[in-house]
Amino acid sequence: MGAAGELQRQIPELVKGIVGSVRQTQKINHIEKHDLPNREATLEILRDLQSLILPGYVRQRLYHSTIEFFVGDLVESLAVRLNDEIARALVHEDCTRCNQTAATRNLRAEAEQITAEFFRRIPAIRALLEKDVQAAYDGDPAAKSFAEIILCYPGFEAITAHRIAHELLVLGVPLLPRIMSEYIHHRTGIDIHPGAKIGESFFIDHGTGVVIGETTVIGNNVKIYQGVTLGALSFPKDANGQIIRDRKRHPTIEDNVTIYANATILGADTVIGHDSVIGGNVWITESVPPYTKVMIEPPQQRFLQKGEGKRP
Amino acid sequence: MGAAGELQRQIPELVKGIVGSVRQTQKINHIEKHDLPNREATLEILRDLQSLILPGYVRQRLYHSTIEFFVGDLVESLAVRLNDEIARALVHEDCTRCNQTAATRNLRAEAEQITAEFFRRIPAIRALLEKDVQAAYDGDPAAKSFAEIILCYPGFEAITAHRIAHELLVLGVPLLPRIMSEYIHHRTGIDIHPGAKIGESFFIDHGTGVVIGETTVIGNNVKIYQGVTLGALSFPKDANGQIIRDRKRHPTIEDNVTIYANATILGADTVIGHDSVIGGNVWITESVPPYTKVMIEPPQQRFLQKGEGKRP
Amino acid sequence: MGAAGELQRQIPELVKGIVGSVRQTQKINHIEKHDLPNREATLEILRDLQSLILPGYVRQRLYHSTIEFFVGDLVESLAVRLNDEIARALVHEDCTRCNQTAATRNLRAEAEQITAEFFRRIPAIRALLEKDVQAAYDGDPAAKSFAEIILCYPGFEAITAHRIAHELLVLGVPLLPRIMSEYIHHRTGIDIHPGAKIGESFFIDHGTGVVIGETTVIGNNVKIYQGVTLGALSFPKDANGQIIRDRKRHPTIEDNVTIYANATILGADTVIGHDSVIGGNVWITESVPPYTKVMIEPPQQRFLQKGEGKRP
Numbered sequence: 001m002g003a004a005g006e007l008q009r010q011i012p013e014l015v016k017g018i019v020g021s022v023r024q025t026q027k028i029n030h031i032e033k034h035d036l037p038n039r040e041a042t043l044e045i046l047r048d049l050q051s052l053i054l055p056g057y058v059r060q061r062l063y064h065s066t067i068e069f070f071v072g073d074l075v076e077s078l079a080v081r082l083n084d085e086i087a088r089a090l091v092h093e094d095c096t097r098c099n100q101t102a103a104t105r106n107l108r109a110e111a112e113q114i115t116a117e118f119f120r121r122i123p124a125i126r127a128l129l130e131k132d133v134q135a136a137y138d139g140d141p142a143a144k145s146f147a148e149i150i151l152c153y154p155g156f157e158a159i160t161a162h163r164i165a166h167e168l169l170v171l172g173v174p175l176l177p178r179i180m181s182e183y184i185h186h187r188t189g190i191d192i193h194p195g196a197k198i199g200e201s202f203f204i205d206h207g208t209g210v211v212i213g214e215t216t217v218i219g220n221n222v223k224i225y226q227g228v229t230l231g232a233l234s235f236p237k238d239a240n241g242q243i244i245r246d247r248k249r250h251p252t253i254e255d256n257v258t259i260y261a262n263a264t265i266l267g268a269d270t271v272i273g274h275d276s277v278i279g280g281n282v283w284i285t286e287s288v289p290p291y292t293k294v295m296i297e298p299p300q301q302r303f304l305q306k307g308e309g310k311r312p
Numbered sequence: 313m314g315a316a317g318e319l320q321r322q323i324p325e326l327v328k329g330i331v332g333s334v335r336q337t338q339k340i341n342h343i344e345k346h347d348l349p350n351r352e353a354t355l356e357i358l359r360d361l362q363s364l365i366l367p368g369y370v371r372q373r374l375y376h377s378t379i380e381f382f383v384g385d386l387v388e389s390l391a392v393r394l395n396d397e398i399a400r401a402l403v404h405e406d407c408t409r410c411n412q413t414a415a416t417r418n419l420r421a422e423a424e425q426i427t428a429e430f431f432r433r434i435p436a437i438r439a440l441l442e443k444d445v446q447a448a449y450d451g452d453p454a455a456k457s458f459a460e461i462i463l464c465y466p467g468f469e470a471i472t473a474h475r476i477a478h479e480l481l482v483l484g485v486p487l488l489p490r491i492m493s494e495y496i497h498h499r500t501g502i503d504i505h506p507g508a509k510i511g512e513s514f515f516i517d518h519g520t521g522v523v524i525g526e527t528t529v530i531g532n533n534v535k536i537y538q539g540v541t542l543g544a545l546s547f548p549k550d551a552n553g554q555i556i557r558d559r560k561r562h563p564t565i566e567d568n569v570t571i572y573a574n575a576t577i578l579g580a581d582t583v584i585g586h587d588s589v590i591g592g593n594v595w596i597t598e599s600v601p602p603y604t605k606v607m608i609e610p611p612q613q614r615f616l617q618k619g620e621g622k623r624p
Numbered sequence: 625m626g627a628a629g630e631l632q633r634q635i636p637e638l639v640k641g642i643v644g645s646v647r648q649t650q651k652i653n654h655i656e657k658h659d660l661p662n663r664e665a666t667l668e669i670l671r672d673l674q675s676l677i678l679p680g681y682v683r684q685r686l687y688h689s690t691i692e693f694f695v696g697d698l699v700e701s702l703a704v705r706l707n708d709e710i711a712r713a714l715v716h717e718d719c720t721r722c723n724q725t726a727a728t729r730n731l732r733a734e735a736e737q738i739t740a741e742f743f744r745r746i747p748a749i750r751a752l753l754e755k756d757v758q759a760a761y762d763g764d765p766a767a768k769s770f771a772e773i774i775l776c777y778p779g780f781e782a783i784t785a786h787r788i789a790h791e792l793l794v795l796g797v798p799l800l801p802r803i804m805s806e807y808i809h810h811r812t813g814i815d816i817h818p819g820a821k822i823g824e825s826f827f828i829d830h831g832t833g834v835v836i837g838e839t840t841v842i843g844n845n846v847k848i849y850q851g852v853t854l855g856a857l858s859f860p861k862d863a864n865g866q867i868i869r870d871r872k873r874h875p876t877i878e879d880n881v882t883i884y885a886n887a888t889i890l891g892a893d894t895v896i897g898h899d900s901v902i903g904g905n906v907w908i909t910e911s912v913p914p915y916t917k918v919m920i921e922p923p924q925q926r927f928l929q930k931g932e933g934k935r936p
Contacts, residue, residue: 006421006424006428007391007395007424007427007428008391010428011384011387011388011391012384014387014391014428014431014432015380015383015384015387017431017432017434017435018364018383018387018431018434018435018438019379019380019383020435021434021435021438021439022367022379022383022438023376023379025438025439025442026442027442027445027446027458028365028366028369028438028441028442028445028458028462029366029367029368030366030367030368030369030374030459031367031368031374031375031376031379032374032375032376033368035373036369036459036463039463052642053652054652054653054654055646055653055654055655056653056654056655056657057652057654057660061659062654062655062656063655063656064647064655064656067643067646067647067655068639068643071639071642071643071646072635072636072639075635075638075639075642076635076639079631079632079635079638083631092457092459093456093457096456096457096459109630112630112631115631116630116631116634116638119638119641119642120638120641122641122642122645123641123642123644123645126645126646126649126652127645127649129652130649130650130651130652133651133652134651138867139867141838141856141867141868141869141870141873142817142819142837142838142869144717144720144798144799145716145717145720145799146651146652147654147660147716147720147799148799148802150652151660151663151799151802151803152799152802152803152805152806153806154806154809154810174456175456175457175459175460175463175464178460178463178464179463179464181464182464182465182466185466185501185520186466186499186500187810188810189501189520189521189809189813189832189833191518191520191538193454195454206815206835206853208501208520208521208809208813208815208832208833208834208835209501209520209521209538209539209813209832209833209851210520211518211520211538211573213454214453214454225855226815226833226835226853227521227539227574227833227851227853227886229518229538229539229573229574229592231537231573232453243450243451243453244453245453245454246453249453261835261853261855261888262539262574262593262851262853262886262888264573264574264592264593266592279907280853280888280890280907281593281886281888281905281907283591283592283593283608296907318733318736318740319703319707319736319739319740320703322740323696323699323700323703324696326699326703326740326743326744327692327695327696327699327700329743329744329746329747330676330695330699330743330746330747330750331691331692331695332747333746333747333750333751334679334691334695334750335688335691337750337751337754338754339754339757339758339770340677340678340681340750340753340754340757340770340774341678341679341680342678342679342680342681342686342771343679343680343686343687343688343691344686344687344688345680347685348681348771348775351775404769404771405768405769408768408769408771486768487768487769487771487772487775487776490772490776491775491776493776494776494777494778497778497813497832498778498811498812501813501832501833503830503832503850505766507766520813520832520833521813521832521833521850521851522832523830523832523850523885525766526765526766539833539851539886541830541850541851541885541886541904543849543885544765555762555763555765556765557765557766558765561765574851574886574905576885576886576904576905578904593905595903595904595905595920
């Protein structure tokens with residue numbers, strides 16, 4: 001059924017008002033500009049990369065005798081699509097920086113080189129994930145099998161996507177890594193900026209609320225629980241009062257560190273020494289030496305009279 | 313393949329048991345009642361409103377010469393659907409309150425007036441979002457372009473949906489604003505009740521775990537990090553022991569306040585004075601004067617002997 | 625458009641590299657093995673169970689005179705699909721434990737018995753949810769109707785799915801309950817392990833970041849806010865240094881307890897006595913007697929000179 005007469009009559013005037021507002025704004029319009037990378041196509045690429053990297057878990061019934069067919073067909077299809085989105089992302093960055101060098105630079109050729117190099121690095125990504133799934137199994141008594149971790153664990157989904165997105169970022173791909181990392185943030189509540197450097201055998205348990213900032217550096221065998229923030233302490237500004245970008249702002253976590261739920265660790269110069277344990281709800285803005293255990297004091301307990309128990 | 317004989321044989325008896333339980337319950341059934349608003353249709357409306365309000369980011373390749381066609385067609389289609397869902401929501405509220413005045417009240421005409429007025433306010437919503445995207449860019453050194461913020465940032469997705477849902481709530485639309493806000497809560501982990509009043513240039517960074525209660529009031533240029541709760545301290549009850557609804561229960565945040573990760577601010581009378589900074593993990597239940605900085609004491613550090621580092 | 629010549633030429637070599645890596649790994653491949661339960665089919669089953677258990681909220685326009693047709697048709701279709709996935713899950717567990725007894729055990733018959741028993745328990749699940757929706761309405765002044773809670777509240781979506789997944793787990797179904805609980809964790813940010821035992825009239829408000837561990841025991845009339853963790857304190861290892869699984873690791877919460885935002889309660893022997901109130905951000909690793917109220921000290925406040933307000 002359509003809008004009744006009265007509403008219908010007002011539509012032209014309502015449209016006029018909105019069109020006028022579109023003409024007045026710049027920052028929230030994208031009109032008569034270059035193509036942006038397609039968000040949905042980028043996420044489809046991420047999902048296909050996951051089924052390529054974890055063969056048999058998403059698409060089932062694979063056999064060693066015919067594995068080339070599965071891998072070959074998927075890589076060929078992925079190469080075309082990834083190449084297109086990388087090219088769009090390079091054009092977008094070029095325009096954003098007002099270089100407008102697209103004419104001179106051969107962005108298409110750059111995209112192809114990056115795409116090929118990315119696929120060349122997939123075996124290295126898989127080798128890291130083989131260690132991550134073992135770290136999850138060793139770290140969580142509730143894990144019953146590798147399949148359970150790969151099919152169910154948000155922490156494993158997040159590190160899988162991160163190792164993909166980080167490699168694209170390292171290869172100089174703009175925007176796509178962030179589209180991927182925010183999709184995983186939506187799905188898992190785990191917010192890892194693709195710029196973060198994360199070592200071997202990494203495990204995030206539960207994960208909701210975890211934030212790992214752009215310039216964080218994490219060593220090997222690190223275990224993190226839900227709600228942990230590895231963040232920035234402050235944002236130095238330049239002479240013009242503009243925030244200075246592209247400098248280290250987030251902490252460094254050395255090997256064999258465990259960080260419990262809702263701990264907050266801030267600052268570019270903050271280093272958590274190897275083999276340390278950071279307790280739940282701890283808040284740290286300065287470095288901690290190796291083999292240190294940091295706990296908060298247990299809270300003071302106040303007792304109520306019987307029957308007052310439900311009053312907040 | 314079907315259920316094998318033995319299971320198949322038991323189905324009639326199993327159905328009987330479930331039907332009996334359906335007949336016994338009231339609160340979790342909706343049988344022989346008015347139509348409820350359709351959740352999926354409502355979310356489709358929200359997504360279309362986002363692509364109307366941020367033209368060119370979702371649907372691409374728009375041109376100034378033909379922008380009327382895009383806006384006009386989308387508004388006409390949205391007007392019909394939004395009008396239907398608003399009418400259903402008004403009927404639902406009417407029945408819930410046992411007014412049963414639907415016969416007397418002309419809910420259909422009310423819905424049309426609300427729908428038209430909502431579209432009339434879209435330019436004002438867009439003007440606010442233009443400032444919000446700038447606030448995100450200024451507030452986050454990791455942001456490389458407005459497009460990155462609009463395509464990737466959960467905090468921007470949440471404030472966009474909030475400014476839509478809040479306007480519908482102000483216009484007296486029941487249920488739909490909550491369906492929209494909980495969908496965004498699902499997607500982003502950011503839980504803003506549509507009733508919350510939020511000023512200009514608002515930025516939520518990361519955002520997972522943020523909770524902003526129904527009666528919260530937030531000024532201009534406020535910046536909030538993940539895990540921040542602006543919540544209720546207690547729920548006064550009436551003479552019958554029923555919680556009193558529809559009164560202010562949540563805090564007031566004045567202009568230029570920054571609230572860091574996992575801070576909790578509770579209470580209807582709690583006012584955070586302008587230009588204040590609330591540190592990470594702080595827990596506040598009383599007002600704070602302007603220009604105040606609140607930090608928690610750094611945690612006491614206990615040292616372990618070498619090799620004990622991994623013991624929790 | 626296809627990949628340009630240069631990239632196209634490299635594809636065979638890129639495929640070779642990836643196939644080689646697939647041959648070298650074991651833990652992240654599932655090749656030439658038993659069928660795993662299908663994740664998408666399992667989630668479709670969960671969604672259909674929700675519309676069966678909450679009739680009229682998802683699929684609308686139901687009438688008492690014909691409710692048998694709705695219930696009967698849905699149960700018959702669900703029985704077939706649930707039975708298939710349960711059988712796959714039993715085979716998976718059997719292979720994981722290297723029992724390989726599938727030949728001897730009649731897993732298909734076991735699956736049928738479990739499927740029938742699960743449907744027999746649905747009335748009991750519905751009776752619990754009838755109390756949970758009332759607890760949500762009584763516990764949240766922002767709730768305007770039962771319909772709002774059932775359509776919008778992530779806490780109610782999470783407890784609905786938990787009561788389904790927990791019953792499957794109790795009946796000995798592997799993997800499927802975890803696939804369901806992690807899907808709900810994705811959607812709501814609420815992470816309840818299906819093993820957790822939860823009493824009547826349970827309410828989680830907001831919920832993002834809530835973690836309830838596998839061996840947690842929760843009494844009746846318990847209310848939990850966002851970011852609350854009921855977790856493990858440590859993981860005892862056996863003589864071989866392997867974590868000991870299948871033992872209680874998580875706390876016990878007695879009747880009528882309220883736990884405010886971001887509180888962390890850890891340890892198998894930690895018991896929160898009935899009618900206690902745990903304040904926001906509290907961190908507990910030891911038992912608390914009944915009628916106790918635990919609060920953290922209000923943070924120390926440091927004042928800044930005017931104009932320094934924005935410095936973190």
